[in-house]
Amino acid sequence: MEAYLVRLPYYFYLVTLLFIFITGISFFLIASDNYIFNFFNYSNAIFFTFFQAAVATFFSSILGFLFSLILYLSGKSERLVSAFLNFCFILPVIFVSFGIIFFYSSNGVLSKILSLFSLDYDFKIFSFTGIIYVTSYFNIAFNANFFFRKLVNLPENYIKILKSNNITFWTALRLQIRGYLFQGYRSIVILTLIFCTSNFTILYLLSGSPRLVTIELSIYQSIIFNADLYSGITLGIIQLILMLFLSSLIMFNQNYDQSFNFNKSSNTRFPKNILISMAFYAIVFYFLIPFLILIKGLFNFNAQLFLSMGFLNSIFNSLKISSLSVSLSVFISLSALFTYRSFLEKNSKLQKFTFLSITILLFIPSLTLSSVIFYLNFNLNFIFSNFLIVSVINSFFITPIVFVFLSSKFIENYFYESKQCIILNISPFIRLIKIDIPKIKNELVLIISAVFVLSLGDLTSITIFNDSSFRTIPLFISQLYNNYKYDDAFFILSLFIISLFFIMYLPSKFLNRNAYIR
Amino acid sequence: MNLKLLTVLLLFPFQVLAKEELKILTYGSFNSDWGPGPNIEKEFESICNCDLVWNTADSSGALLSRVKLTKNNEGFDVLLGLDDSLITEAIENDLFLEHKIKEFNLDIDWNNKFFTPFDYGYFSFIYDQTKLSTPPRSFDELASRNEISIIIMDPRYSTPGLGLAKWINQVYQNDAIEFWKNLQDQIIITSKSWSDGYGLFLEGESDIVLSYTTSPAYHSLIEGNSNYKSLNMTEGHAVQIEVMGILKNASNIELARTFLEFSLSENFQKHIPQGNWMYPVINLQNSQNEFYSAAPKPKSLDQVFPSFAQKENWILNWEASLGE
Numbered sequence: 001m002e003a004y005l006v007r008l009p010y011y012f013y014l015v016t017l018l019f020i021f022i023t024g025i026s027f028f029l030i031a032s033d034n035y036i037f038n039f040f041n042y043s044n045a046i047f048f049t050f051f052q053a054a055v056a057t058f059f060s061s062i063l064g065f066l067f068s069l070i071l072y073l074s075g076k077s078e079r080l081v082s083a084f085l086n087f088c089f090i091l092p093v094i095f096v097s098f099g100i101i102f103f104y105s106s107n108g109v110l111s112k113i114l115s116l117f118s119l120d121y122d123f124k125i126f127s128f129t130g131i132i133y134v135t136s137y138f139n140i141a142f143n144a145n146f147f148f149r150k151l152v153n154l155p156e157n158y159i160k161i162l163k164s165n166n167i168t169f170w171t172a173l174r175l176q177i178r179g180y181l182f183q184g185y186r187s188i189v190i191l192t193l194i195f196c197t198s199n200f201t202i203l204y205l206l207s208g209s210p211r212l213v214t215i216e217l218s219i220y221q222s223i224i225f226n227a228d229l230y231s232g233i234t235l236g237i238i239q240l241i242l243m244l245f246l247s248s249l250i251m252f253n254q255n256y257d258q259s260f261n262f263n264k265s266s267n268t269r270f271p272k273n274i275l276i277s278m279a280f281y282a283i284v285f286y287f288l289i290p291f292l293i294l295i296k297g298l299f300n301f302n303a304q305l306f307l308s309m310g311f312l313n314s315i316f317n318s319l320k321i322s323s324l325s326v327s328l329s330v331f332i333s334l335s336a337l338f339t340y341r342s343f344l345e346k347n348s349k350l351q352k353f354t355f356l357s358i359t360i361l362l363f364i365p366s367l368t369l370s371s372v373i374f375y376l377n378f379n380l381n382f383i384f385s386n387f388l389i390v391s392v393i394n395s396f397f398i399t400p401i402v403f404v405f406l407s408s409k410f411i412e413n414y415f416y417e418s419k420q421c422i423i424l425n426i427s428p429f430i431r432l433i434k435i436d437i438p439k440i441k442n443e444l445v446l447i448i449s450a451v452f453v454l455s456l457g458d459l460t461s462i463t464i465f466n467d468s469s470f471r472t473i474p475l476f477i478s479q480l481y482n483n484y485k486y487d488d489a490f491f492i493l494s495l496f497i498i499s500l501f502f503i504m505y506l507p508s509k510f511l512n513r514n515a516y517i518r
Numbered sequence: 519m520n521l522k523l524l525t526v527l528l529l530f531p532f533q534v535l536a537k538e539e540l541k542i543l544t545y546g547s548f549n550s551d552w553g554p555g556p557n558i559e560k561e562f563e564s565i566c567n568c569d570l571v572w573n574t575a576d577s578s579g580a581l582l583s584r585v586k587l588t589k590n591n592e593g594f595d596v597l598l599g600l601d602d603s604l605i606t607e608a609i610e611n612d613l614f615l616e617h618k619i620k621e622f623n624l625d626i627d628w629n630n631k632f633f634t635p636f637d638y639g640y641f642s643f644i645y646d647q648t649k650l651s652t653p654p655r656s657f658d659e660l661a662s663r664n665e666i667s668i669i670i671m672d673p674r675y676s677t678p679g680l681g682l683a684k685w686i687n688q689v690y691q692n693d694a695i696e697f698w699k700n701l702q703d704q705i706i707i708t709s710k711s712w713s714d715g716y717g718l719f720l721e722g723e724s725d726i727v728l729s730y731t732t733s734p735a736y737h738s739l740i741e742g743n744s745n746y747k748s749l750n751m752t753e754g755h756a757v758q759i760e761v762m763g764i765l766k767n768a769s770n771i772e773l774a775r776t777f778l779e780f781s782l783s784e785n786f787q788k789h790i791p792q793g794n795w796m797y798p799v800i801n802l803q804n805s806q807n808e809f810y811s812a813a814p815k816p817k818s819l820d821q822v823f824p825s826f827a828q829k830e831n832w833i834l835n836w837e838a839s840l841g842e
Contacts, residue, residue, distance in 0.1 A: 107722030126707055126723075205714055208707040210672050210840055217710075221674055224576055227583035310551040378588050466546075467573045479550035482713045484736045484795070486720060 003342065003428040010335035013399075014357060016392075023379070024372040028233055035230035042218055042235060049214040050242070052128070053196035056135040060192050063136065064143020065181075067283050071144065072151040073169065073270050074280035079508070082148060087504050088141040088287045090450050092457030093201040094474065095497055097134050098490070099290025100125060101206075109292055126208035134206060135199045139192045141287065146188050150181050169270065190246055194362055197243065201459065215239045219367045229371055236368025243363030297494025300487040311492065313469070314476040321387065321472060322455040325394035326448055332395070333358070333402040337410045338432060344411060345418045358403045361396050366460040369393060374464055386465040390472075393461040398451040405447045409440045449507040453500045538568040540773045543581060543765075544598040546574045547794075554793030561785045568773055577711075578604065578677045578760070585613050590767040595774040598636070598762040601677050603684060605633060605761065607826050614763040615771065619778045624799050626759060627821065633761035634778045636786070637796035640755035640816050641681040642748040643668070643726040644716075644733050650725050656752045657689055661700040667724040669707045669715045673833050677758070678712045682728050683832035685756035688819050694832075698839030731755065732795045735812035739792065744812075754817040760796065 071081050103109045104125035111121040125133065154177065162172050173181075200216035207213070215235050223232040270276075305311060336358050343351035361369075370393055377384050421431050437444070459474035466475060473496050480489035540562075549555030549572040559570045573594065575581045578601040585597060590613060600608060608614060614632045621628055621635075628635050643660075645653055654660040660668075671679030690697045706724055709715030719727035731748040738744045762781060764774040780786055784805075787798035791809040803810055824832070 101718070101721060105718070105721040105723055111722075124706070124723075126718075204710050208709065210674075210708045210837075223583070225579040225583055225675060227586040229587060308551060375587075378591060382592060463576050467571070475546075478713075479546050480552070481717065482547040482711075483550055483552045484716070484733075484740075485552060486717050 003338075006428050006432055007335055007339045009331040010339050010354075013332045013336070017357070020369070020372055020376060023376040024233055024236075024368075027229065027372070027375055028237075031230045035228065037231050037234045042215070042238075044211075045213045045215050045218045045235075046238065046242075048212060049197055049216075049239070052131055052135070052212075052214070053193050053199075056132050056139060056196040056199075057189060057193045059132060059136045060139035060143050060196070061189060063140045064145075065147050067140060067144040068147030068151060069173070070276055070279045070283055071148050073273070073276045075270055076280065078148070078152045082145060082152075083504070083508055084284075084287070085141045085145040085148065086450065087501070089138055089145065090453050090457075090504075091138070091290070091497070091500075092459075092474065093134070093138075093199075094205070094457075094459065094477065095293070095493055096137055096290045097202060097205045098493065099293040100130070100134055100137070102293040102296060103289045126206055127212060130206035130208070131199070131202055131212065134202045135196050137287075137290075139195055142195070143188060143192060146185070147181055151177075154180075193246060194243060197239070198362075198365070200365070200367070216365050216367065219365055223367060223371050229375060232368055232371055236365050239365050239368075240360075240363050244360070247359065247363060291497075293490060294494045294497060296487075297490040297492075300491040302488055302491055305488055305491065306495070310471070311476060314471045314473045317387070317470055318456050318472040318474075321391050321394060322452050324387075324391040325398060325455045326452050328391065328395035329399040329402050329451060330444070330448065332399050333406060334432065334436075336399075336403055337407060338428070338436075340407070341411050341414050344414060359400045362400045366393070366397060369396065370461045370464050386467060386470050389465050390461045394455045394458055397458075398454055401451055401454070402447050406440050406443055409443050410436060412439070445507045445510065449504050453503055456496075456500065456503075538566075538770055538773055539571050540566070540568055540596065540770055540777055541571045541573065541592075541594045542596045542598050542777075543573045543575065543584070543592075543594040545577050545581060548599055549574055552793070554789035557789045557793065558786055561789075562777060562780055565780070566773065566776060570777075579675075579680075582608055582613075585765060586611055589613070590765045593767060593769050594765050595768040595770050596762055596777055597765055600633065600761050600763065601680075602757075602759040602761065602821065603677070603680055603824055603829060605630065606823050607829070608632075608763070610826070613766055615766055615768065617764055617775055617778060619775065619782070621782060623801075624782075625797065625801050626757075626799060628759075628799075630761075633763045634781060635759045635761045635799045636781045637790045637794055637798055638757060638759040639730040639732050639796040640757055640818065641678060641685050642729060642731040642733075642751075642755055642816065644719070644729045644746055644748055645726045646745050647747050648745050653726075653747070653749050655750065657686070657697065660749075661697065661704070664704060666704055666726060667706045668701070668704045669709060669719050669724040669727040670705055671712055671715050671728055672708050672710055673836055675710045676712055676715075678728055678730070679708075680829070680832070681756055681758055683836050684822060684824070685819070687832050687835060688756055688822065689753045694835045695838045698836055702839055730758075730796070731816055732791075732797065732813040735791075735809055736795050738812040739808060748813075748816070750816055752817070754819040756819050757821055759821065 071085075101108070104123060105111070106121070110123075114121045124130075159169075162169065197214075198216065200214070200220065203212065203214050203217050204220070207217070215238065219232045219235045222228040222235065336354060340351055340354040343349075343354060373389055373393060377389060417431075417435065420426075421435075426435070456472075457474060458472075459478060462472050462475050463478075466472075471479070473492070477489050477492050477496070480486075480492060544555065547553050555572060559572070562568075562570055573592075575584050578599050581597055581599055582604050584592075585594070597614075609632055616631045617634070618631070619634050624635065626635060626638055647653075650666070654663055654666065660666065670682055673679035673683040686697055687694045707715065707718055709718065712729065716727055716729055716733070718724070726749065729748075734744075734746045734748055737746045762778060764771060764778065768774050782800060784800065784802070787800050787802060788805065790796055790798040791802065791806045797813070797815070798806075
């Protein structure tokens, strides 16, 4: 009975998801007589979605790998490097996009520096270049973190043996380490491709050309401008099918998550190398480029705006939404992990269903999901408040991330633990509270802070579900932008990023204070 | 004490104090802290003994899309901010109620039984006079000066983008595709939204940007920067009129009518020039002289209320010029 109680949030989630799917499908069936969907009108968008994602994935993989090697060989604090890469990965898209524009635009920092040397500057950070640059920015950080964590887990003795045998690290990398580094990498490539496919905001801000349209942009146009929910849902289903096809490679490969954790701190030291040091600072500079916009933002300090009710109200709403979203996603994830593990223990094939039921949310375009929920709420005579809907939608998108991040640690030693629990007559609830949660405490704290930040920066569902008293910080920034107040928008954006930094930083301080380093 | 009497006494003050609600659907920037919405709300609530409740959508196009999808089952009373290009489509979808608001002494010609105009503007291109010393004076000159780079907005996503498509079709009619083709090489960015395109222009990405004749007024009056100017095209400028109407399924039609009447008063209109950065529909030259000086009105083209098919045709003309 207790086991069912622990599984209840997951079952509740399944029912909600089912309800939303039924709503989408029923609309699809009812409305099909009134709408015409011409697949060929969207073939270009479908092709471009996966083409740009493939190119961005290619650059992310290559550069992520190279960056990780340099970061590793630099010998800098691995926790710091890893936290930095994590932070870059979860930065809000609008921040990175505006930061890149601020640096590379015709009046930007780079142009001004070059003009000091009387050099011409005619680089354009828009269209395909901009899309690939910004999409890759996040995914280079993601890929570099994967390889970096693998590298720091190389045993110290192994490095010592290499040294004592006069084998260079590069030779070992070519002959031996490469195989270890790329073990389980297929899953990371697929995840990268999925992230690169879902880059709606980047396309919206940087495409700069009417030809560069993705499936998500077409969904946006269909729903927001053409009132064509039918095409929006159809395109969402097409994206879902294509993504599921790609993700099927992950689902049968359970190594997807091994790289998220440090197994052991190696503290390996390599001899100082000036080239590695220079490359290290170049990489740090590359990742810090968007942060230069903070200077512009803070120079435009506006006390009146900072103390305005609109701003304070937006902060309050953002915090409320993120708190509820994160709470919901943690409950669902823990419950789903518990269910997933119990299926593993029984060697049941339902484990794959559990995994799919959670990760499927990664593949559904946010706008399609938001629109179906809007349609559902409309049919229910708008019984759900905007706050609840936005929180639930946000929680749906962060739940797979929490689930995947925690899964390897959660199921660690599951077979042995399961036997011990039976022998010692430990109930499922006690197992979750007294064994599982303490075991994953560190990962839980880290992922909660990360998804809290992700949820704070979301600007998708709130554009549909808002009213005069319900705005979030990203919407507040967007409204400043729409009212010619670009400098004020950069000021608020800067404050926002600084707060995100503290939200990410405080949990790691907490973990360090507890000196719980595995 | 009698229980019924006690209940009545307890409820009485709340019944008296309970205010009627007027639910308005508008676009986000109208009701932002810097838009005219909050001041208009104060003015109207001071005379109506009611609560004005705002709901917002992304843009003018998104407003119509939303009420089309829901048939206004959300129960909004007034839709505020519809672009004149969408009026015919809105009427064809049978979403609005006729009203009999008297529209006297307007600055524009207006005769529509479904909609009341509340502001208007002219599409234009904005340039920085310190960078472009001899601005083009006509579309032909603009297209012939290949050195001038332009940012426009995608007409499928943006109201000003659609406005430019309308403007070019008004000027060139059957030769619109040819003109678009001539202009294409100079268009370096086609942004999805006005704010992104305008922001990129301010970052120096182009020489001119599609916006409104009123944009320089913002820079001049708020930032004290008079370098930004609007092109003055000899062919004339396409006009954009923003309107409001009473939605079917409105829960408070009388209050909605009162609001529409109020929208034509000075107490509403005075918040438009430096709140929404558009021209008010009643002449406020005396009280808002600095605004009119900073945003002089250009030669106007005729008003157009396109059907859905005409609008599609404008977009097709633009798409045809893009080539394969």
